[in-house]
Structure formats: structure tokens, C-alpha cells
Amino acid sequence: MMFDRIFEKDVAITGVGQSAVGRPVARSGMRLTLDACLEAIADAGLTRADIDGVACWPGDNNNGDAFSPVGPNALIGTLGLQVNWYGGGYEGPGPLAGIINGAMAIASGLCRHVLVFRTITEASRRKVDKNASALTNKTIGRDSSFFWQWYTPFNVLSAINLMALYTQRHFHEYGTTPEQLAQIALTCRTNAALNPKAIYRTPLSLDDYFASRMISTPLRMLDCDVHCDASTAIILSRADVAGDGPNPPIRLEAIGAALHQPWSWDQIDLTATAARDVGEMMWARTDLKPKDVGSAQLYDGFSILTMIWLEALGLCPRGESGRFVEGGHRIARDGQLPINTNGGQLSGGRTHGLGYVHEACSQLWGRAGERQIAPHHVSVVAAGGGPLGGSVLLVRD
Amino acid sequence: MTRKLPLLTEDNSPFWQGGAQGRLLIHHCADCTRFFHPPAPICPHCGSFEVAPRAVSGEGKVLSYTINHQAWRPDLTEPYVVAIVELAEQAGLRFVTNIVGLPAEAVHIDMPVRVRFEQHEDVWLPLFEKDA
Ligand SMILES: [Zn+2]
Numbered sequence: 001m002m003f004d005r006i007f008e009k010d011v012a013i014t015g016v017g018q019s020a021v022g023r024p025v026a027r028s029g030m031r032l033t034l035d036a037c038l039e040a041i042a043d044a045g046l047t048r049a050d051i052d053g054v055a056c057w058p059g060d061n062n063n064g065d066a067f068s069p070v071g072p073n074a075l076i077g078t079l080g081l082q083v084n085w086y087g088g089g090y091e092g093p094g095p096l097a098g099i100i101n102g103a104m105a106i107a108s109g110l111c112r113h114v115l116v117f118r119t120i121t122e123a124s125r126r127k128v129d130k131n132a133s134a135l136t137n138k139t140i141g142r143d144s145s146f147f148w149q150w151y152t153p154f155n156v157l158s159a160i161n162l163m164a165l166y167t168q169r170h171f172h173e174y175g176t177t178p179e180q181l182a183q184i185a186l187t188c189r190t191n192a193a194l195n196p197k198a199i200y201r202t203p204l205s206l207d208d209y210f211a212s213r214m215i216s217t218p219l220r221m222l223d224c225d226v227h228c229d230a231s232t233a234i235i236l237s238r239a240d241v242a243g244d245g246p247n248p249p250i251r252l253e254a255i256g257a258a259l260h261q262p263w264s265w266d267q268i269d270l271t272a273t274a275a276r277d278v279g280e281m282m283w284a285r286t287d288l289k290p291k292d293v294g295s296a297q298l299y300d301g302f303s304i305l306t307m308i309w310l311e312a313l314g315l316c317p318r319g320e321s322g323r324f325v326e327g328g329h330r331i332a333r334d335g336q337l338p339i340n341t342n343g344g345q346l347s348g349g350r351t352h353g354l355g356y357v358h359e360a361c362s363q364l365w366g367r368a369g370e371r372q373i374a375p376h377h378v379s380v381v382a383a384g385g386g387p388l389g390g391s392v393l394l395v396r397d
Numbered sequence: 398m399t400r401k402l403p404l405l406t407e408d409n410s411p412f413w414q415g416g417a418q419g420r421l422l423i424h425h426c427a428d429c430t431r432f433f434h435p436p437a438p439i440c441p442h443c444g445s446f447e448v449a450p451r452a453v454s455g456e457g458k459v460l461s462y463t464i465n466h467q468a469w470r471p472d473l474t475e476p477y478v479v480a481i482v483e484l485a486e487q488a489g490l491r492f493v494t495n496i497v498g499l500p501a502e503a504v505h506i507d508m509p510v511r512v513r514f515e516q517h518e519d520v521w522l523p524l525f526e527k528d529a
Binding site: 131134143144149151152153154155156158160161164165172213215216217219262264267270 | 401460462466469473477479493520
């Protein structure tokens, strides 16, 4: 892979914001969104008038779905923004697509300051409909989805069944063990204990893990992230004006996107998944190397995905993630590669993508409070599972 | 066990209805002589439109599997096995299905399997059982 222009080097993060995170939060999706966005705008030293672009993944699905109840259209009107560009939509390289698209809008000259946000109200929704996110609810009657029709007839009604297939294959090919997998949940819980916004903060033991209910072998309840209500916002600014604000700019050193395998859960590489393509693209766009990474915020919608991201991004050799995380010392807050320092989605809450960016910036800026890790300059964020995936390498000079 | 059935189209109906004649029909390209799945009007390998469904042996092996324990619907109280089966005809030719006809705990990776159709309305689901 060769690239002769790295557009993201024109872009930096200048502010972040986040609403209350709860299970549930007694605020509307729009109110959560406003809380996050206004905090991010102020954090960047900007006003509403400075925001000339808005990006969101997946945006409004036109159905009030709690997976994404607020999109750019609603926010722009509600906040009275005057933008030169906006965009949303599910089809893109996963939960970081808003960051990638917003950065492209800046690099193309359309915008100077893009507001990227992600709102989710699955905790409120599940109070009234426990199966709100089941795949059977995505279509009424027969499954007409180009993709999901290959799974729902076989009663694959949750993504966990597909993740379990990847996990079982990883166990088979590489000798990965349930104890090693459990470490992701344990590490996230240890970190969450120091995050006042995390959903679950009480200590978790390996016995607790093995006592948790089996959902789809070998994945248990504690391998699944925890639904919440939350909104997260990130301000992207053009590099030449990024230094005008109060925060040291955090540069987008390189982005990666899953682009080279079919958009399918079973036609892709079953143990590397599309994450493999993300890592290859990202490292082809920078002179930095995996050894330069000081912290990693890696998608843990299901624990196995964090293991897959460790390998896909070259943070450990392929097939070695089990041995890498074993015992937890390497990935602890004081280890060689701290991961998911706010408790991830497994214990912190399923903010779904931008929560990882928020945490990476908080750590790079030294504002992570009690959970602050040692000073470092490079952090990697990656999000998505199966065919969905994207990453961004962040640098604070 | 009830099923959410696929909406039939010109492209997918051979796969979902081949079981009516006891045949597992997989799209095949006459130009590059390779199978592909899911079915489509064009070969993803070589771009040819010379594609048509072709009966395969129905034999394969388990690439991966999971025993589902969660009742996503009230009727799904019994554990069931979701698997990815690779067909004997071509490496990488595979799809998600269920393994039936044996205790869930007996399923393992690389287990040889054979197709067994289960009819629901106008759809014949290609499920797999252990190949004796
Ligand atoms: Zn062909």
C-alpha cells in the first residue's frame, strides 16, 4: 500500500466533550447530544459560530432507533449551526467513520472546525424493549437485508453469535484460552474503578467471570459491553488554526479503514477479520511504528475484538494476543501498553466508538484524573468488529 | 423452532429453494470455474456474467461453531448450534448455518458434515448434520 498524500496530517483534535453516561440517563437523546457538543466546543475555545461542519456515524436512521437517535440534520437545526458541509450514515469503516469523514471535509477545504458526535440511548430503550437491538427487529416480516438475510434464518439474532464463531476459531488456531480472554473484562473493570463515569466499578474476579452466564459459547455475559445512554463529541480543526485554542493540538497522524474484504460476517478472515486491513492501511500512512504507541483504546463491544485489534494493529504478533494479555500486567495502566484506561465499553459503557477517542485525548492531555497513566505522546484508537473497522493514530507533539 | 425467513429474489432463490429438489445450489462461474457465495449476478473473482447456480455435493466440514444459550425469542429456550461450514468443493466456500441432529456438545471444528434441508414455507434452509 502506497499513499502519496496523507490528508489527515492537516487535521488535529482541539476539544472533546461528553454527556453524563448512565444506565439510563433521564435526559433525551438530543439533550445528551447538546451536553456533549457544547462541552466540546467550549473545550476547544470555540463558539457555535465557529463550527462549519458536522459529522456523525451512523447518523439518524430515520426510525428513532436508540442505536443512533440523533443525526447531523437534527443537531444542526437544533443548535442553529451554519455549516459548509455535514455527513452521516451507517456505511463506512465503523464507529470512527465520523472522525475520518470530518477530517476529509477539513482537508478538502470545506471546513475549519468539524463537530463529530455519537449519541446512543440503548439503556433507556431496553427498559421498555429487552430485545431492542435484536437483528429480527431490523426488518419487519422477511429479511430483505442484502447482508443479514444470510444469518437471521439460522437464528443468528445477535452479533454475539458471529463474535463467538471468531472466538472459537481463535481458540482452535492459536490455543487461546478462556482465562486469557477473561483478562480483557478484568482489566477493563480494574480501570473502570478509577473512572467516576463508568457504569460498573465494583471489583471483578476470574471466578466472577466464570460464574457469569454463558450467552454463546465461549462468550459470556461479561464478554459483552454494557448498554448505556451517552453522547460524546470531538472537535476536529484544520492544523493551521488548531494551535489557537487552549489545548495542545492532538494531531491525526494516520487513519486506517477496513476496505479490502467483503462486507460480510462469514466471508472474511475469521481470526483477523477486517481489522487486518485497518492496521495495514494505518501503518502505511506514517513513519511511526507499533512500538511507539503509549496507550491503546481498542473496541471491546465484545472482549474478543480487543484481542483481534491488538494483533491487527501489530501491537502483538498475530495469534499471540492471548499470551500478550495473560495475567494483565502488559495491558495494565502501569504496563507496557495500557489499554481501555476508562474501563472500555465492557465496564465504562457502550458509548460506541467516540468514547475511546475521548479517553485517548484525556490521557494525552493529562486530564484523566485518578486513572491518569504515565505521560506519552502517541495513542491508537480502533473501533469496529467483523467487516466494520477503523482506526486513528493520535499524536500530541 | 420458528425462523425469520429471507425475502426471495432472483439472485438468492436458487440457494434458498434448491432444497425442494434436495439440491444445494451454489453460484458458479463458467469463465473462471470457481464457486462463490453469496449468490450475485456477477462473479466476484473475475467479473464475468457467465454465472449460474450449480448443485454441490452437500458435504463439508465445520470451520467454527458456537452453542447459543440465550433465548432471543420466547421459543428459543433450547441451546442450538450456529456454525460456519466450508463446502468440500472449494477452499473458502462457506456460509453460516446450524448443525442439527446431535447433542450440541458433540460438535467440533473440522467435524465432517452433510446438508439436510428443513422446509419453512417456500424456503428450504440448508442445515447440516454429522456425516456418518
Ligand atoms: Zn469468475
